[in-house]
Structure formats: structure tokens, C-alpha cells
Amino acid sequence: MKLPILLALAAGLSGPAAGANSISTDEYRKLPECRLSADGKHLAQEPCRTAPPRKVMPRRPVPLIVTPTPRIAPAPDPGLTWAPILSRRDPFAPPTAIAQLPRAGQPALAPGAAFPPATPLPGPSAPVPVTCDAGGCRDASGTYYHGPPGQVISPSGRVCSTSAGWMTCQ
Structure with missing residues (x-):
């Protein structure tokens, strides 16, 4: 692509209007370099071309930063879990009492009592x-x-x- 077309695209021009305002590459090179006026608020001469760089700057390589994935911890020792240990219940053993927390409206535990008196869990009522x-x-x-x-x-x-x-x- 030629430089005048790039300049026209950068200026926001396109189509036939770009051809009326565009200049050739040779004409662009003949323009004076852009400099500020004495007051520093506007260009001293227009049109002008951008100044060439003082020294050629090589492309700066961007360092590649690779963050490793954190290692997944091994599975915990099953002997150190806090889950209850389930065992088979003897089908011939008598049933055990179930400890229940006091419900709203019920009195709290009697002093010195370890568990509230065993009460049956409410089941479905009769129709x-x-x-x-x-x-x-x-x-x-x-x-x-x-x-x-x-x-x-x-x-x-x-x-x-x-x-x-x-x-x-x-």
C-alpha cells in the first residue's frame, strides 16, 4: 500500500474525496519537516512531513513470562478425616435413644443432665x-x-x- 493512501485513511478520508487531498510519495518527501512556531502553540508551516527519527530504534523484545500452574495437593490421608466412621449395626441389638436439641417452647436441659429425655420423633399423624x-x-x-x-x-x-x-x- 502506498503512503498517501495510508495518510488518507489515517485522516479519515476514503473513496474519491481521498484522491483530491492526497499527495504522492515524492511530493510528501519534498515537504519541510514539521516544527513548532515560536509561541509553541501551532505548526510553523503547513503542510509538513513528520521528522525522521534521530536514530533507528530496534524493536524491543517483550520478555515471555510463564506462570506455572500450582501443583494440586495430594489426596488427604483418610485416617485424618473428620467424618463419622460408619459401622454395621447389629440387627438384634435393642434400639438406642436419639439425643435431640430442645425445641422452641420446650424447657432447656435440667441442671446436671447430660442429654434431654428421649422423645420420639414426630411422625405422620393419622388422617x-x-x-x-x-x-x-x-x-x-x-x-x-x-x-x-x-x-x-x-x-x-x-x-x-x-x-x-x-x-x-x-
Whole structure:
């Protein structure tokens, strides 16, 4: 590509308008070097060509910086894990008590007691006949369960499901 075309492209010109303002390479070389005027605010003469470099500067090589990938740590020793060790349970052994944390509304541990008294975990309740409306359901004893029919909340906070006039709480 010729230098005048490069200059025209750098100036933002393209197409036929570039030919009217462009000059040939020989004409460009005949132009004086660009210098500032005495006040230093504008060029002393226009048009002008850029000054040649004072000395030829070789290309500076960019150092190649390679950051190694950090080594992956070996697998931890299985003997040092904090996971519980599971073992087979004797099917003929009696069941053991499950320690439970106190729930909201229950008293804390008695002084000197290591564990709270063993209480059975709540399971699903027996089905109870209910009548439902848009705001919830009412069982035979008059207890109101809030929520849309199908999935309601008992006064104690248990999730209950209703189906065909019967309700079971989890």
C-alpha cells in the first residue's frame, strides 16, 4: 500500500474525496519537516512531513513470562478425616435413644443432665376429617389450619396435606 493512501485513511478520508487531498510519495518527501512556531502553540508551516527519527530504534523484545500452574495437593490421608466412621449395626441389638436439641417452647436441659429425655420423633399423624374453605381447613375438634386447601400449616407449625376431606400432618 502506498503512503498517501495510508495518510488518507489515517485522516479519515476514503473513496474519491481521498484522491483530491492526497499527495504522492515524492511530493510528501519534498515537504519541510514539521516544527513548532515560536509561541509553541501551532505548526510553523503547513503542510509538513513528520521528522525522521534521530536514530533507528530496534524493536524491543517483550520478555515471555510463564506462570506455572500450582501443583494440586495430594489426596488427604483418610485416617485424618473428620467424618463419622460408619459401622454395621447389629440387627438384634435393642434400639438406642436419639439425643435431640430442645425445641422452641420446650424447657432447656435440667441442671446436671447430660442429654434431654428421649422423645420420639414426630411422625405422620393419622388422617383427620376436615372441611376446607379458601383460607384454610377446620378439623372436627375446631382447630383451624391456615393456607390454601391442599397444603396447610397447623397451629404448631407442621405442614399438613389435605385430600378428599382428609388431612395428614408431617
